[in-house]
Amino acid sequence: MGQLSTVAFLVENKPGVLYNVSNLFRRRGYNIESISVGPVENPELARMTVTVDADSRELNQIVEQLAKMVDVVSVKRLDPMRTTMREMLLIKVNTADPMAREETLGHVNAYHGLILHIDPDNIIAEITGEPGAIDEFIGLMRPIGIEELSRTGVTALEKGRLKL
Amino acid sequence: MVEMSGAEAFVKALELEGVETLFGVTGGAVLPICDELYGSDVRFVMARHEQGAAHMADGYARASGRVGVCMATSGPGATNLVTGIATANIDSVPLVAFTGQVPLSVVGTDAFQEVDIIGISASATKYNMQVRRPSEIPYAVKSAFHIASTGRHGAVLVDLPKDTQIDSEEVEFPEKVNFRGYNPNPFPDPREMDWAVTLLSKARRPVIMAGGGVVAADASGELVRLAELLMAPVTTTLMGKGVIPSDHPLFAGLCGMHGTGEANMLVSESDVLLVVGARMSDRTTARLEEFSPGSKVIHVDIDKSEIDKNVETVTRVVGDAKLALGGIFDRMSAMRLDRQTNGVWLKKLQEFRRQYAPPELSGNPHMRAPEVMRALRRALPRDALATTEVGQNQMWAALYFDAYAPRTFFSSGGLGTMGWGFPAAIGAKAARPDLPVVDIAGDGSFCMTENNLATCVEEELPVVVVVLNNRVLGMVAQWQRLFYGRRHIAVDLGNSPDFVKLAEAYGAVGVRPETVEDFERAVKDAVDAEVTTVIDVSIDPEENVFPMVPPGKGLRNILVEA
Numbered sequence: 001m002g003q004l005s006t007v008a009f010l011v012e013n014k015p016g017v018l019y020n021v022s023n024l025f026r027r028r029g030y031n032i033e034s035i036s037v038g039p040v041e042n043p044e045l046a047r048m049t050v051t052v053d054a055d056s057r058e059l060n061q062i063v064e065q066l067a068k069m070v071d072v073v074s075v076k077r078l079d080p081m082r083t084t085m086r087e088m089l090l091i092k093v094n095t096a097d098p099m100a101r102e103e104t105l106g107h108v109n110a111y112h113g114l115i116l117h118i119d120p121d122n123i124i125a126e127i128t129g130e131p132g133a134i135d136e137f138i139g140l141m142r143p144i145g146i147e148e149l150s151r152t153g154v155t156a157l158e159k160g161r162l163k164l
Numbered sequence: 165m166v167e168m169s170g171a172e173a174f175v176k177a178l179e180l181e182g183v184e185t186l187f188g189v190t191g192g193a194v195l196p197i198c199d200e201l202y203g204s205d206v207r208f209v210m211a212r213h214e215q216g217a218a219h220m221a222d223g224y225a226r227a228s229g230r231v232g233v234c235m236a237t238s239g240p241g242a243t244n245l246v247t248g249i250a251t252a253n254i255d256s257v258p259l260v261a262f263t264g265q266v267p268l269s270v271v272g273t274d275a276f277q278e279v280d281i282i283g284i285s286a287s288a289t290k291y292n293m294q295v296r297r298p299s300e301i302p303y304a305v306k307s308a309f310h311i312a313s314t315g316r317h318g319a320v321l322v323d324l325p326k327d328t329q330i331d332s333e334e335v336e337f338p339e340k341v342n343f344r345g346y347n348p349n350p351f352p353d354p355r356e357m358d359w360a361v362t363l364l365s366k367a368r369r370p371v372i373m374a375g376g377g378v379v380a381a382d383a384s385g386e387l388v389r390l391a392e393l394l395m396a397p398v399t400t401t402l403m404g405k406g407v408i409p410s411d412h413p414l415f416a417g418l419c420g421m422h423g424t425g426e427a428n429m430l431v432s433e434s435d436v437l438l439v440v441g442a443r444m445s446d447r448t449t450a451r452l453e454e455f456s457p458g459s460k461v462i463h464v465d466i467d468k469s470e471i472d473k474n475v476e477t478v479t480r481v482v483g484d485a486k487l488a489l490g491g492i493f494d495r496m497s498a499m500r501l502d503r504q505t506n507g508v509w510l511k512k513l514q515e516f517r518r519q520y521a522p523p524e525l526s527g528n529p530h531m532r533a534p535e536v537m538r539a540l541r542r543a544l545p546r547d548a549l550a551t552t553e554v555g556q557n558q559m560w561a562a563l564y565f566d567a568y569a570p571r572t573f574f575s576s577g578g579l580g581t582m583g584w585g586f587p588a589a590i591g592a593k594a595a596r597p598d599l600p601v602v603d604i605a606g607d608g609s610f611c612m613t614e615n616n617l618a619t620c621v622e623e624e625l626p627v628v629v630v631v632l633n634n635r636v637l638g639m640v641a642q643w644q645r646l647f648y649g650r651r652h653i654a655v656d657l658g659n660s661p662d663f664v665k666l667a668e669a670y671g672a673v674g675v676r677p678e679t680v681e682d683f684e685r686a687v688k689d690a691v692d693a694e695v696t697t698v699i700d701v702s703i704d705p706e707e708n709v710f711p712m713v714p715p716g717k718g719l720r721n722i723l724v725e726a
Contacts, residue, residue, distance in 0.1 A: 012345065020286055027287050057472065064469035070291045070311060073345040 004033055004131075005059050006051050006085065006156055008164055009066055009075040013039055013046040017071045021048065024069065030054060030062055034087070034131075034153030045073060047164070051131070051154050076164050078156055085156040089127045089134045094145035096121045107140050122147055165336055170298030171196035171329040173337075174262075175204050177305035180337060183233050185594050187211055187220040189244075191237020193264025193277065196329035209594060209623050212615040214241050216587040218248020218261060219613070223588030225257050226574045227549055228595035229382070231313050235262040239277030242323075243284065247581060250288035253319035254578030255403060256376060258312040260305075260320050261285075267327040268296065281323050290318030295325065298333040307341045315348025316467040317380055350466065352483030357491040359479040360438070360462045364492070365499055367436035369509050370396040373419060373448075376403030376577065377441015377465060377485050379570045384408065386489035387440065393496055395506040397513050399427035401442045402562055402577040410566035416513055420448040421713050422559040425520020426513055428711075428719040431456050433512070440464040441485045444474045445578065454718025464488045522710040522724040530704035531680055533557075533632055537564035539680045540602065540630060543687035547572065548600045549592045553585040553609030556638035559709040561604040583612030589627040590620055600628065600691040607633040607657055617670035620696040628690045629698045631663050634705040642708045646726060647715075667698035676700045 011017045018037060025032050033051040040047045052062060059077060066075045078085075095101035104123055108115060113127040127137050131154055138149065158164070168176075174197055178186070185207045190198050201208055211217035214236040221232030232252070236245045242263040252259040266275040282294050291311045295304050301324070308320040364370060372394075378387050384407040391398045391414050398408045399419040408415050417424030419431050428450075431437060437459040442448065449455040452474060460478040463471050464485055471480045481488045525532060537560055544550075546568050552558040552575040567573035574592065576584040589603040603610075610631050620627055632638075637655040644652050667674030673695050677683040683701055690697035712723045 016282065016286075019283070023286050057476075061469065061473060064471075068467065068469050070343055070346040 003055070004051050004053055006049060006078040006080070006083065006154060007059070007062060007066070007075065008047065008049045008078055008156060010040065010045050010047055010073040010164055012071040012073065013044055014071070017046070020069060020071065021066070024065055028061070028065060030058065034151065036153035036155045049153070049155050074164050078158060082159050082162060083156050084159060085130055085154050086128055087131045087134050087154045088152045089137065089149060090116070090124060091127070091138070091141060091149040092122050092124045092147040093141050094121065094147050095123045100144045104141070104144055107137065111137050113137075165334045167332050167334050169196065169200075169330060169332045170295070170301050170324070171200040173298060173301045173335045174305065174324070174329065175200040175206065177302045177337065178206055178233070179204065181231070181305065181309045185209060185224065186233045186235055187217040187224070187591060188235035189214050189217055189237070189241060191241045191264060191277075193238035193241075193266060193326050194235060194324075194329075196326065197235070197264070197324070209625070210619060211587065212618050213613070214244035215247050215583065216613050216616040216619070218245045218259070219251065219581075219584050219587035220591035220594070220619075221259055221261075222248060222252040222257050222584075223551060223574060223591030224595045225252070225259055225591075226588070227571060227592035229571065230595075231258040231260055231309050232591065233260050233262070237264045237277065238266055238281075239279045241277075242279055242281040246285060246288060249285060249319045249321060251576050251579040251581040251584055253288055253290060255576065256317045256380060257319070258317040260308045260312050260322070263321065263323050264329075265294065265323045265325040268325045269327065271325060281321065285321045288319070289321050292321040292323070294323040295328050298328050298331050299335045301328065302335055302337045303341060306338055307343070310341050311343075311346065315346075348466070350484035350487060352481045352488045352491060354491070356479065356481045357488065357495060360464075360481050360492055361495045363436050363460055363462055363479060364394060364438065364496065365501060367394070367396075368506075369433060369435040370394050371430050371434035371437050371459075372396050372398045373401070373431065373437060373439045373442055374398060374404040374407045375401040375440065375442025378404055378407040381441065381466070381485035382570075383440075383486035383489050384570045386486055386493060388412065390489050390493045390496070393493060394501070395510060396438070397430050397510065399423070399431060401448050402575050404442065405562060405575075406567035406570045406573045409568040411568070418562050419719070421450060421715070422563060422709055422711065423713070423719070424517070424563065425711050425722045425724065426516035428713065428722055429516040429520070430513060432718075432720050434459045436460050436462065438462045438464070439475075440489065441466070443470050449475060449719070450713045451716060451718040454720065456719075520711060520722055520724055530707070531683065531701060533560040533703050533707055533709075534564040535680050536630070536632065536683060536701055536703070537561060537604075539684045540604070540687055541566050543684045544600060544602065544691065548602060548691075549574070549589075549596060550602045550604055551575065551585040551589040551592060553603070553605045554580045554582045555606050555609060556634075556642065556709050557604050557606035557609065557632045559639070560632065563709070565604065582609040586610060586613050586627075586629060587616045589629075590616060590625050593625045593627050602628045602630060602687075605629050605631045606638055607631050607635060607663070608637040611661070614666065617667065617672050617696065617698075621671040626694050626696045628687060628696075630687070631698060631700050632703050633663065633700050634703045634707065635659065636705045638705070639709070641705070645706075645708065663698050663700040667696075672696040672698060674698045674700065676702070
């Protein structure tokens, strides 16, 4: 895997736009690592954040191809130094063994996570953090026993006066 | 605001766009629209297959510079349009396609003749949309024409569910449409033009490569003026053929896989390459790593995403080609250019031309395709329109049939759609009934859409079809001969059909000349008679198109014979 980059863009909040965006990535062979979508302060628009594995020339193409789409209002490649990035993880860990439960609770605590649900046999935890931290946390859970997990994909905002 | 049905609003919206001709095939899901067309001035040209309708609209657009319009019913009607839509879109032709759709109440239930044409056409259009209410129709139609014909031109599809055609609502016809995310800017940045001028003024071996963008921007005058000022040889892509007259002394011919030796060598040896309105496809650049290795590339294009997509540029001018070339010309004409060394460079054009001329074959009972192309040119007036099919016929036409003006030579460049040329010729004839129109065809390609002979005859849109008949799918056979050890498979077309009888069956004229002189006379007769004519020209199935750069090789690897 090469360098992961983050591209954020505003789109018209209407049916078919997500289809067209994912179609573009599929057709041109761009590797999406994650994608997150949601409406913004103006309900007519939605914001998409995509992380991609691409070199700088390909990244430039991704930005220009997105910019060309009629329903894409603005596009920006985010500079990691000037961007806050977050991703949320929900993870269900097998904690039938009391030692495993102890260890899991300790790690969730260390990662400033929340315990959302406790069953006799497993725990669902929520962790929010930079994507790297999420990867680390999943690494810690792997030997304990992951039953299932779900990541939201990266969402990001630029710092200070910078905006899309 | 006035209350009317969606179909009525649709036809009114077409009239407001100035649509005179619509190419299509009718069907259940467009019945309300057809009923409204009954009383209107819009001409409905009936194709015999929707693919033909889309190609007709495409040919109409290329010949006229206006938006071409086609229509089909839902389901198979819509899917049959797709090849035509994709063909127009990749060649940046302004085309608007309307499809009927099952009523919204049953959309998504796999109803009779329902197909998700929005999903299917998404990657083959510049934009597409499905109408949800009758009152949306005027805005949708205006948007479609606006998006198709501004910025980089392209194809737009509008899907019209049947109930939105039938139902009545208060409708408004907008003067303008507005898309937050779509504001194409034709004006080039003056600084970018300055940088381009700096590079061009220092060039010792400049070459200009012109593509279809020059045609779209109506910039051939600016292009030729700049070439003459720089004394720079000009090569074109297939899409750019005609932007400089083929008999202009600076014209080096087409560049690429079937480019002329002189064009390919000049591009390879240039020090500054000015690319205008061309997307530098694999067929034009040949092997990218060996493309014009010593040159600084300046890329002028209205579509920013084309810059650095295939070939890395030193500088770019993003904007309309007419404005960009005009701006560069104005800046350069104010400078004193030293063109002393250019004389040496221009002599290279002649040298390469001699060096890479394919040998003329003779002593063969068959007519030779290059000869036929030259005879066709002699038989036609300079302003005649020509389309091509795809394959050997297309490359022979590109190489040996001269074009003297933009919008006189048309070919499916990007998609390479066999069967395109004939219906496109019909569309071109509808746009320019005053000019003779010829389809340069191969027997394989012509068979893909020959049913539109019925349209020619019934709609009185006479075109001349020159079938270079080698009874084989020639380009594939050529590759099999050259690169697969003569293992010919799935290329032999046998003796069917008899093209003379085929033409006669449709009520057209069919002729089979035996010599080049006969052929020339047959073309003149057909043009004078203004009757749809199929001219069956028997050529050698073993004849190859040369020059050729073998696939995967750089532009310098020019084969001139087998």
